[in-house]
Amino acid sequence: MHILASDRGGRIVRIEGADEVRAMSAVSSLELFAEQDSFVKPYEQAGYKMGYAVLSASTVPGVLAAEDELRGTLKFLLDEQGLAVPLP
Numbered sequence: 001m002h003i004l005a006s007d008r009g010g011r012i013v014r015i016e017g018a019d020e021v022r023a024m025s026a027v028s029s030l031e032l033f034a035e036q037d038s039f040v041k042p043y044e045q046a047g048y049k050m051g052y053a054v055l056s057a058s059t060v061p062g063v064l065a066a067e068d069e070l071r072g073t074l075k076f077l078l079d080e081q082g083l084a085v086p087l088p
Helices: 018-022 060-073
Strands: 002-004 010-016 027-032 051-055 075-078
Touching: 018 027, 018 060, 051 060
Parallel strands: none
Antiparallel strands: 002 051, 010 075, 027 051
16 A cells, blocks of 8 residues: 655645556555645645555565556645655
8 A cells, every 4th residue: 555645735736647547557446535626734644645545566576666656657736836746
């Protein structure tokens, strides 16, 4: 399981890549708790997560590769910075 979180607070202007992530063979499930115009807080407690992805592969390196691909594809763009939120 990969937790989706922000390292800073802000309003989500847009989310990119969710459909692409859902189409990945290693992604069993993608659950987003935040949506466009949601205000997110820095991930300092469990209730502040923006969602999660369940990943599956036949090897540990396969799961790690899927996680890297997910992190490169799914982006939450916040209003003030105009930058994608990095995923922890």
